Amino acid sequence: MKYLFGVDIGGTNIKIGLLNTDGEILLNKSIKTNSEAGFDDCFNRIAKVIRKMNIEKNIDENDILGVGMGIPGPVLHQEIVSFFANFPWRKNLNVAKILAEKTGYPVKVDNDVNVITLGEIWQGSAKGYCNVIGMALGTGIGGGIVVDGKLVGGVKGAGGEIGHMTIVPNGKLCGCGKKGCFEAYVSATGIEREAESRLTINKNNKLWDIISKKEKQKVEAKDVFDAAKLKDSFSLDIVDYITEYIAYGLSILLHVTNPEIVVIGGGVALAGDILFDGIVKKIKKYSLLACIEDLKILPAKLGNEAGIIGAAALIING
Amino acid sequence: MKYLFGVDIGGTNIKIGLLNTDGEILLNKSIKTNSEAGFDDCFNRIAKVIRKMNIEKNIDENDILGVGMGIPGPVLHQEIVSFFANFPWRKNLNVAKILAEKTGYPVKVDNDVNVITLGEIWQGSAKGYCNVIGMALGTGIGGGIVVDGKLVGGVKGAGGEIGHMTIVPNGKLCGCGKKGCFEAYVSATGIEREAESRLTINKNNKLWDIISKKEKQKVEAKDVFDAAKLKDSFSLDIVDYITEYIAYGLSILLHVTNPEIVVIGGGVALAGDILFDGIVKKIKKYSLLACIEDLKILPAKLGNEAGIIGAAALIING
Numbered sequence: 001m002k003y004l005f006g007v008d009i010g011g012t013n014i015k016i017g018l019l020n021t022d023g024e025i026l027l028n029k030s031i032k033t034n035s036e037a038g039f040d041d042c043f044n045r046i047a048k049v050i051r052k053m054n055i056e057k058n059i060d061e062n063d064i065l066g067v068g069m070g071i072p073g074p075v076l077h078q079e080i081v082s083f084f085a086n087f088p089w090r091k092n093l094n095v096a097k098i099l100a101e102k103t104g105y106p107v108k109v110d111n112d113v114n115v116i117t118l119g120e121i122w123q124g125s126a127k128g129y130c131n132v133i134g135m136a137l138g139t140g141i142g143g144g145i146v147v148d149g150k151l152v153g154g155v156k157g158a159g160g161e162i163g164h165m166t167i168v169p170n171g172k173l174c175g176c177g178k179k180g181c182f183e184a185y186v187s188a189t190g191i192e193r194e195a196e197s198r199l200t201i202n203k204n205n206k207l208w209d210i211i212s213k214k215e216k217q218k219v220e221a222k223d224v225f226d227a228a229k230l231k232d233s234f235s236l237d238i239v240d241y242i243t244e245y246i247a248y249g250l251s252i253l254l255h256v257t258n259p260e261i262v263v264i265g266g267g268v269a270l271a272g273d274i275l276f277d278g279i280v281k282k283i284k285k286y287s288l289l290a291c292i293e294d295l296k297i298l299p300a301k302l303g304n305e306a307g308i309i310g311a312a313a314l315i316i317n318g
Numbered sequence: 319m320k321y322l323f324g325v326d327i328g329g330t331n332i333k334i335g336l337l338n339t340d341g342e343i344l345l346n347k348s349i350k351t352n353s354e355a356g357f358d359d360c361f362n363r364i365a366k367v368i369r370k371m372n373i374e375k376n377i378d379e380n381d382i383l384g385v386g387m388g389i390p391g392p393v394l395h396q397e398i399v400s401f402f403a404n405f406p407w408r409k410n411l412n413v414a415k416i417l418a419e420k421t422g423y424p425v426k427v428d429n430d431v432n433v434i435t436l437g438e439i440w441q442g443s444a445k446g447y448c449n450v451i452g453m454a455l456g457t458g459i460g461g462g463i464v465v466d467g468k469l470v471g472g473v474k475g476a477g478g479e480i481g482h483m484t485i486v487p488n489g490k491l492c493g494c495g496k497k498g499c500f501e502a503y504v505s506a507t508g509i510e511r512e513a514e515s516r517l518t519i520n521k522n523n524k525l526w527d528i529i530s531k532k533e534k535q536k537v538e539a540k541d542v543f544d545a546a547k548l549k550d551s552f553s554l555d556i557v558d559y560i561t562e563y564i565a566y567g568l569s570i571l572l573h574v575t576n577p578e579i580v581v582i583g584g585g586v587a588l589a590g591d592i593l594f595d596g597i598v599k600k601i602k603k604y605s606l607l608a609c610i611e612d613l614k615i616l617p618a619k620l621g622n623e624a625g626i627i628g629a630a631a632l633i634i635n636g
Contacts, residue, residue, distance in 0.1 A: 082608070143574075145575070147465055152575050152576075154575060154577070154608075155449050155576055155577065155612075156609070156611060157608065158572075158576040158608035158609050159574070159575055159576040160574065161576070161608070161609065162573055162574060164606050165569070165574070166570065169604070176606065178603065178605075244487075248484060248487050251483070252483045252484065252485075253574060254476075255476065255482055255483035256463060256477070256480060256483070256575070257463070257472060257477055257574070258477040259473065260473045286487070286496065288476060288494065290392055290472075291479065293474060294474075
């Protein structure tokens, strides 16, 4: 049996896993990112955890295939991080080379949503597929585009930056400064903004009943789906709005790469059938038959370990 | 020197060329498609022209690398034509196999716009680039998406079907039956529809002066650009509308595959600077910096021979 490491760098925590080539996680550790201490400090701690795991499981150095790493930001050639989306670390660092020197193993690095998509192909909902679109509906929207088994990275690492494709010219203001981006509509943040905007003029609904009981009276995307599942017509109408925009945005992608399967993850995807049924129903009117015939649209499967398994998948399939 | 054939199947004519591996066209012949006589009749005539060209140039059979063919319609695995967009021929024919049997040479078949994009990479504006989007603005809109030197075909051959991505939900009716497709806005047909719609309420402009002198008083896309070049404000406003939609539609694609270069061909692209300057200026507001930094947006170079050279490119790069 051969082994590999998966490292998932998040804003708050870094998850590190030791896996075998069957995708089983043998060891799993979470450490604080603590980005203020700097890049070197952080990566020294990652290397230390990797060494410790190796010793703990007493694995022959020759049986370690490498270290895969998922990072929030654009990555070039699976080596160079153009910039870290949330950290004040240096730009254009060859992170793969630096970590390879610190660990002694080959390292591949890629964008976190790209990596998660590879993980879903290796061990999740897209197992066995070669033409896949992965979409993460979280605070923002990320995409992983896989064509013939390979990630579409793009010349500046912006392949799959689907959250920032404009879908409504002069539409809602997005965090990136542009207007009408996909993620301004159907990320968790986008959903919350829409719900809050509607609540300012209508509080006679079950969503407000849920929100008003909270200390901060702040909408979370989950509240909208929860109220909709209680058949609250105000919230069902928001879900209708959300599924319409997801179907529309996703349909665009289907006409570019014509995949076999779309895997949707992230917090918003946890809404389940109420979300997926709407998307599947609505995507038809936006799509040529050839783009939706036999197409599968499924929730992601890997959950909390998606980052680690996906990062490791970089070594297997990247 | 090695040689290859390029075959470009159009609705009216079929162009057949014999090229060398430097991309030079040594012989070039156009025959009628005459699709009513059936697929077999047509392909027998193609095979006959290929044999004759071979004899005429007295080329050793072993120096022929193969035959590339561009076809209007979706193609699977560069072999099977799902359907011919304009002809009543049978569906799912293995055209590559059939023509290989008729000629004795290896054959590769692909969608016509895919093929033209490969041609531009081999001998045209995108020479030397590996991550390219080709866009043909003609009667409809076709796209060729090239990632790391390979065409994105899609599982049903619908990769690059960018003309039918929805860009305006519930927008203009498209010939495909859907609403709001990209090509309903900025194909030649789309431009003509928009101009005609505007002319019904305003005839006090230079575009109408041009149209009214024609026998059929029918707008052609070129008339709009010609009138705009005469500084006609009515037509300049239409060009503004066109470049806005092209910039918007194109920007979407940049966030999916993040290419190095976009090559725009087809009749509409002949408008030249007035079109390209508008697109380049407007695409910024729709795009993340990483998607447009160092991006080239250029007119296609191969003109009338694009189909033949592109088809031959299939054998070189496909």
